[in-house]
Amino acid sequence: MTQPLLTIRNAQKRFGNVKAIDGIDLDVQENEFFALLGASGSGKTTLLRMLAGFEMPDGGEIILDGKDVSQVPPNHRPVNLMFQSYALFPHMSVAQNIAYGLEMEKLPKAQIKSRVDDILDVIQLGQLARRKPDQLSGGQRQRVALARALVKRPRLLLLDEPLGALDKKLRGDMQLELKRIQHEFGITFIIVTHDQEEALVMADRVAILKDGKLLQSGTPHEIYEHPQSRFAADFIGVMNFFPVREQGGKLVAKDGSVIAAAKKLEAGQEGVAAVRPERLHLNGDAGENSVTGTVSDIAYHGLDLQVHLKTAAAPEPVLIRLTADIAEARPISVGDTVTVNWAARDTRAFAH
Amino acid sequence: MTDRKPLYLMTPALAWLTAFMVVPCLLILALGFFRRGIYGGIEYTFTLENVALVFDPLYASIFLKSAAIAGLSALIAVVIGYTAAFAIAAAPTRRQPTLLFFAVLPFWSNYLVRTYAWIVMLNREGLVAGIAAWLGYDGELPKMLYTETAVVIGLVYNYLPFVILACYAPLSRLNPEIAEASRDLGASAWTTFRRVILPMTVPGIATGFVFVFVLSIGNFVTPALLGGGNFQMIGNLVYAQFLTANDWPFGAALSMFLIAIMMGLLTLQTFATERASGARRED
Numbered sequence: 343m344t345q346p347l348l349t350i351r352n353a354q355k356r357f358g359n360v361k362a363i364d365g366i367d368l369d370v371q372e373n374e375f376f377a378l379l380g381a382s383g384s385g386k387t388t389l390l391r392m393l394a395g396f397e398m399p400d401g402g403e404i405i406l407d408g409k410d411v412s413q414v415p416p417n418h419r420p421v422n423l424m425f426q427s428y429a430l431f432p433h434m435s436v437a438q439n440i441a442y443g444l445e446m447e448k449l450p451k452a453q454i455k456s457r458v459d460d461i462l463d464v465i466q467l468g469q470l471a472r473r474k475p476d477q478l479s480g481g482q483r484q485r486v487a488l489a490r491a492l493v494k495r496p497r498l499l500l501l502d503e504p505l506g507a508l509d510k511k512l513r514g515d516m517q518l519e520l521k522r523i524q525h526e527f528g529i530t531f532i533i534v535t536h537d538q539e540e541a542l543v544m545a546d547r548v549a550i551l552k553d554g555k556l557l558q559s560g561t562p563h564e565i566y567e568h569p570q571s572r573f574a575a576d577f578i579g580v581m582n583f584f585p586v587r588e589q590g591g592k593l594v595a596k597d598g599s600v601i602a603a604a605k606k607l608e609a610g611q612e613g614v615a616a617v618r619p620e621r622l623h624l625n626g627d628a629g630e631n632s633v634t635g636t637v638s639d640i641a642y643h644g645l646d647l648q649v650h651l652k653t654a655a656a657p658e659p660v661l662i663r664l665t666a667d668i669a670e671a672r673p674i675s676v677g678d679t680v681t682v683n684w685a686a687r688d689t690r691a692f693a694h
Numbered sequence: 695m696t697d698r699k700p701l702y703l704m705t706p707a708l709a710w711l712t713a714f715m716v717v718p719c720l721l722i723l724a725l726g727f728f729r730r731g732i733y734g735g736i737e738y739t740f741t742l743e744n745v746a747l748v749f750d751p752l753y754a755s756i757f758l759k760s761a762a763i764a765g766l767s768a769l770i771a772v773v774i775g776y777t778a779a780f781a782i783a784a785a786p787t788r789r790q791p792t793l794l795f796f797a798v799l800p801f802w803s804n805y806l807v808r809t810y811a812w813i814v815m816l817n818r819e820g821l822v823a824g825i826a827a828w829l830g831y832d833g834e835l836p837k838m839l840y841t842e843t844a845v846v847i848g849l850v851y852n853y854l855p856f857v858i859l860a861c862y863a864p865l866s867r868l869n870p871e872i873a874e875a876s877r878d879l880g881a882s883a884w885t886t887f888r889r890v891i892l893p894m895t896v897p898g899i900a901t902g903f904v905f906v907f908v909l910s911i912g913n914f915v916t917p918a919l920l921g922g923g924n925f926q927m928i929g930n931l932v933y934a935q936f937l938t939a940n941d942w943p944f945g946a947a948l949s950m951f952l953i954a955i956m957m958g959l960l961t962l963q964t965f966a967t968e969r970a971s972g973a974r975r976e977d
Binding site for chain 1: 869871872874875876877878879880881882885889890893894
């Protein structure tokens, strides 16, 4: 493997008594679309600000292109940040905002103009170049903020919750747009988000952060299908959990039923068995495991039907997702007794 | 705009302003166009003599002198006040109210007392001379009290709290991410200040400057006490027309011009603030 573009080695950051970043190691490859995923307070924004140069790490190294940049001020890093608030300069027009970073590089005027014009085409805001930020919609401002950072052609572009302020429909469009732009420019993107769906859709690789530590990193598929901790399993997507105890090589649920899993627990250990709702089936031959319960709730989502099943095996209702065709073939109503099956290979087990 | 409630709520203030501000101003305006009586008082015949007299080189030069002193005071006050406001806005949020309190504290004591305090400090055996002597300076100090410098010092000192408050407001409202964005895009701290922070806080500077200028140009207490009657500002001239020379119509004509200058500046400042108001909006 080639040398990674960015290597974070044992990064540390304290704010008073709080360890905001507690020994994070991370590699990001050239041209990667990388997502830092975590709840608020997980340290993801602090890590991003460290990469931008707004926070200096108390320990560890941040190596960019083979050089340790951890103590380099933000204006001397080949890194640009798209701020969550966009932080556009309100007294400058769209074009002036975008040109600002190039003027700092003391480029010739003609070159600045052509690069600004080019990027205005990319974000399709050429006709609004003379507008001030407060005359733009939220989505337009978001594009200007992106263009302003992108026009510098940084080695690394950091995006702090870039889609957080947009409504859901626009967010979906922009997710694809961001991916397209990343491909087109061939710039490495690191995005911070608390929205796991956004991370899965956009990123080549995802890192899950919790309490300043890196919990797991990998492709969206790895993260979704092979979570390495209960937290990761719960945080990404939806998961059904059955409390279990290991007894004689088997996982036994509270109601005495046996659940077969891809991974075993150690002898006598307590934990949970976990399975995704879309892995649960109504036909009896879908797998080794089964659970029977009463339908307590049905929610229509258009694309699918989400059915809640009260069972003796789990304290929380078990969630099943039925696609429209299955739901139509076998109508279900609240109060019905239903048995669902699933395969051992789709079942994870996590110790407490 | 169809809701009349705001208008009703403003009635008491409007009535007050009309009775004690607009009407007296109109009276002054009218007074300026009448003749002075032979033994003082007013003779009610129309004349433009008073207005013409304002442009007499003698009086016009006092106007210019006053404007120069007010302008210098405003400039110095803005430089010092903006710097102080910047430092306060940069302090930890929980300490800012205390710092502001101390910045504005002198303002709550009597104007005359504060001005007399400067006489004590600037006079030949005063505090400044004392400190100079204590530091081992035994030469002749330049005359400080009863000079233009003393007047400027007094004006700056008195109106500084206004400037600090006026500049603090936009500085404290700045989204810190905007300054960070400038650094991120490659700007040094100084360039960030010059190209981003300063333009975004111009309304505060304009407000502070106009405030000090307007209050200084018409001021008569500070020039009288710290200038020692060595020179007159326009406020002293007006004062003299009404209270010693007994020439009310000329005093009124002078006041008219003073008010016109103030109104002009305040209008300009309002426009400047409105134009830059985009700079203060955030979402």
